[in-house]
Amino acid sequence: xxxxDIVTFxxxxxxxxxxxxxxxxxxxxxxxxxxxxxxxxxxxxxxxAAAAGSVSGRLSALLVGINVSGDYSNNVPxxxxxxxxxxxxxxxxxxxxxxxxVALAAGIGAALGYLASYPAIRLREDYLGMLLLxxxxxxxxFLRSYPPVIGGVQGIEIxxxxxxxxxxxxxxxxxxLGVVTLFAVSVYVYFEKIARSPLGRTLRAIRDNxxxxxxxxxxxxxxxxxxxxxxxxxxxxxGALLTFYxxxxxxxxxxxxxxxxxxxxxxxxxxxxxxSGVAIGAFTYAFLLKAIDKGKFLFQGxxxxxxxxxxxxxxxxxxxxxxxxxxSEGILPEKPSFTLKRDTIANLxxxxxxxxxxxxxxxxxxxxx
Amino acid sequence: xxxxxxLTYLTTKVxxxxxxxxxxxxxxxxxxxxxxxxxxxxxxxxxxxxxxSMSSAGMYLGILRILARRGSSLVSLMIATLAIDIGFVGVxxxxxxxxxxxxxxIYATNFPQLPGDFSLFGVPGIVFAxxxxxxxxxxxxxxxxxxxxxxxxxxxxxxxxxxAKVLGIxxxxxxxFAWIIAGGFAAMxxxxxxxxxxxxxxxxxxxxxxxxxxxxxxxxxxxxxxxLGGVIIGASEILITTAGVDVFGSSVGIYQKxxxxxxxxxxxxxxxxxxxxxxxxxxxxxxxxxPWIKLKSLLRLRxxx
Numbered sequence: 161x162x163x164x165d166i167v168t169f170x171x172x173x174x175x176x177x178x179x180x181x182x183x184x185x186x187x188x189x190x191x192x193x194x195x196x197x198x199x200x201x202x203x204x205x206x207x208x209a210a211a212a213g214s215v216s217g218r219l220s221a222l223l224v225g226i227n228v229s230g231d232y233s234n235n236v237p238x239x240x241x242x243x244x245x246x247x248x249x250x251x252x253x254x255x256x257x258x259x260x261x262v263a264l265a266a267g268i269g270a271a272l273g274y275l276a277s278y279p280a281i282r283l284r285e286d287y288l289g290m291l292l293l294x295x296x297x298x299x300x301x302f303l304r305s306y307p308p309v310i311g312g313v314q315g316i317e318i319x320x321x322x323x324x325x326x327x328x329x330x331x332x333x334x335x336x337l338g339v340v341t342l343f344a345v346s347v348y349v350y351f352e353k354i355a356r357s358p359l360g361r362t363l364r365a366i367r368d369n370x371x372x373x374x375x376x377x378x379x380x381x382x383x384x385x386x387x388x389x390x391x392x393x394x395x396x397x398x399g400a401l402l403t404f405y406x407x408x409x410x411x412x413x414x415x416x417x418x419x420x421x422x423x424x425x426x427x428x429x430x431x432x433x434x435x436s437g438v439a440i441g442a443f444t445y446a447f448l449l450k451a452i453d454k455g456k457f458l459f460q461g462x463x464x465x466x467x468x469x470x471x472x473x474x475x476x477x478x479x480x481x482x483x484x485x486x487x488s489e490g491i492l493p494e495k496p497s498f499t500l501k502r503d504t505i506a507n508l509x510x511x512x513x514x515x516x517x518x519x520x521x522x523x524x525x526x527x528x529x
Numbered sequence: 530x531x532x533x534x535x536l537t538y539l540t541t542k543v544x545x546x547x548x549x550x551x552x553x554x555x556x557x558x559x560x561x562x563x564x565x566x567x568x569x570x571x572x573x574x575x576x577x578x579x580x581x582s583m584s585s586a587g588m589y590l591g592i593l594r595i596l597a598r599r600g601s602s603l604v605s606l607m608i609a610t611l612a613i614d615i616g617f618v619g620v621x622x623x624x625x626x627x628x629x630x631x632x633x634x635i636y637a638t639n640f641p642q643l644p645g646d647f648s649l650f651g652v653p654g655i656v657f658a659x660x661x662x663x664x665x666x667x668x669x670x671x672x673x674x675x676x677x678x679x680x681x682x683x684x685x686x687x688x689x690x691x692x693a694k695v696l697g698i699x700x701x702x703x704x705x706f707a708w709i710i711a712g713g714f715a716a717m718x719x720x721x722x723x724x725x726x727x728x729x730x731x732x733x734x735x736x737x738x739x740x741x742x743x744x745x746x747x748x749x750x751x752x753x754x755x756x757l758g759g760v761i762i763g764a765s766e767i768l769i770t771t772a773g774v775d776v777f778g779s780s781v782g783i784y785q786k787x788x789x790x791x792x793x794x795x796x797x798x799x800x801x802x803x804x805x806x807x808x809x810x811x812x813x814x815x816x817x818x819x820p821w822i823k824l825k826s827l828l829r830l831r832x833x834x
Contacts, residue, residue: 197607279794287801290745301783301786305783417615425612467626476615
């Protein structure tokens with residue numbers, strides 16, 4: 161029971177971890193570094209997932225030559241096997257559609273982020289939080305009620321764009337793991353670079369004191385817009401990758417308790433504005449999630465499986481409140497801003513002040529007579 | 530519901546995302562009493578009020594006050610309320626699982642409207658009961674806040690807590706009272722809700738959007754504004770959707786829940802303080818000026834002095 165089981169469990173866990181990590185990092189950028197309370201994260205991930213899911217499926221049907229006479233959603237179960245077979249035989253086509261799906265997800269995510277940035281600039285935190293929460297809720301209702309996008313209530317199956325990797329036992333999952341790991345690592349490096357750069361310091365300055373940073377000439381409006389757009393685009397991509405992994409997309413997944421709240425737990429538990437902390441938090445959360453899944457399996461006859469979901473909500477809610485009360489900085493607190501190394505500063509001090517002494521009129525301060 | 534939310538906002542300055550779950554408490558009180566003992570949801574009102582107010586006070590005392598004293602930021606407090614809301618959903622889920630395993634009630638997680646309403650002139654009683662309750666509640670609150678000593682103390686505590694404390698008012702007691710009323714009102718609304726609309730474990734969580742839209746529309750800092758906002762949002766949802774369906778066909782029906790969202794967006798962009806900030810005097814004076822202006826220009830044209 162534990163032989164191959166633990167390998168599949170680990171691979172699944174790591175894939176989910178990578179995706180959760182990416183979304184948590186984007187929330188960390190928005191909320192931790194820039195102070196934008198995004199209570200509607202689910203919307204941006206869902207947008208990317210829906211875009212990738214609905215378009216890539218239709219596109220592959222078109223390219224493979226199947227005519228669905230305008231009604232894709234209902235015909236999916238009939239054509240999915242044929243699509244999978246054709247895609248498995250055509251790795252290049254699969255990868256092309258895959259990349260297109262992810263790019264489109266990024267685009268839709270960015271567009272949604274752009275829309276969300278207008279209120280983000282004007283509203284105070286409490287109103288903004290409420291507005292984003294409301295938008296995410298309505299977006300889920302929209303996905304559920306408007307069938308042309310992702311099949312309405314039941315959702316749709318997505319063809320397997322990694323089918324060409326099915327050369328051995330579970331190799332498809334390993335290939336996906338490779339792809340998402342690459343994605344997660346790139347995002348992590350990218351965000352860490354931002355955090356340690358002058359841009360990162362500017363964001364934190366804007367977060368801590370908007371008026372002062374504006375007085376110093378920083379355009380907080382433009383910065384916030386950019387942050388939301390980038391964060392939403394990347395969240396969309398994560399949603400797309402998740403969709404391609406599970407080979408289906410439906411509206412019921414993207415609820416507030418499943419795709420907004422967990423990331424807040426992660427960044428607060430791990431440490432807001434600290435990407436390493438978020439990495440730890442995300443792993444803890446993903447691990448607990450998967451462990452609870454297994455637990456459900458073990459208790460199958462004794463308790464209804466839904467009990468574990470509910471216990472999960474209560475457990476994570478309590479965990480979050482405990483962290484807020486006892487250690488609000490999280491596991492790894494925010495580090496102070498990184499500046500130049502001491503040697504560099506010493507070197508600079510040795511050259512610059514001498515220049516100032518020699519040419520006092522070059523001083524930036526105007527001397528009054 | 531909006532009145533209660535505004536009460537919690539006025540006292541703590543934190544939007545309470547868990548407020549919707551207090552409504553769900555009322556819904557589940559009705560369900561329990563009805564399925565287990567056959568009592569109509571009207572009979573559940575006292576129980577609902579009790580449970581709702583206790584949970585509300587518990588939330589304030591146990592969690593928010595402690596976090597606020599530790600200096601948590603506004604966003605942290607908001608997240609805490611969000612967490613409490615999700616915790617509540619879990620609790621309701623566990624309770625419905627319990628109802629299932631102990632009493633074989635299979636529909637506890639998602640159930641249709643409860644019967645047990647009375648009929649007045651052939652129309653369900655709730656159509657009269659709910660609006661009258663609202664008017665009665667608002668009037669009572671108004672009387673409380675303006676006529677009684679405690680009510681005046683309450684207004685003082687909300688407007689200027691520091692000064693109120695100096696005057697010897699027990700501001701904490703006032704806040705606790707406000708939260709008790711807020712939770713109780715929410716739960717009672719929940720009991721009414723179960724008579725008219727289907728219930729479930731996350732009904733309250735979903736409602737929070739509309740409750741917030743109502744409060745914002747009326748003015749987040751005004752109790753009467755909240756009442757007004759609630760009525761407008763509730764009415765518009767139904768009226769606009771019905772009108773839309775008449776004009777565009779039934780596919781428009783899905784956007785019903787988007788109406789509060791749109792109201793909220795418009796309010797925040799155009800009138801951030803809510804309807805209550807429209808100075809009626811100013812508007813009236815402006816309209817009264819119009820005939821005078823016309824008269825003046827007429828006289829001038831005639832060359833009058």
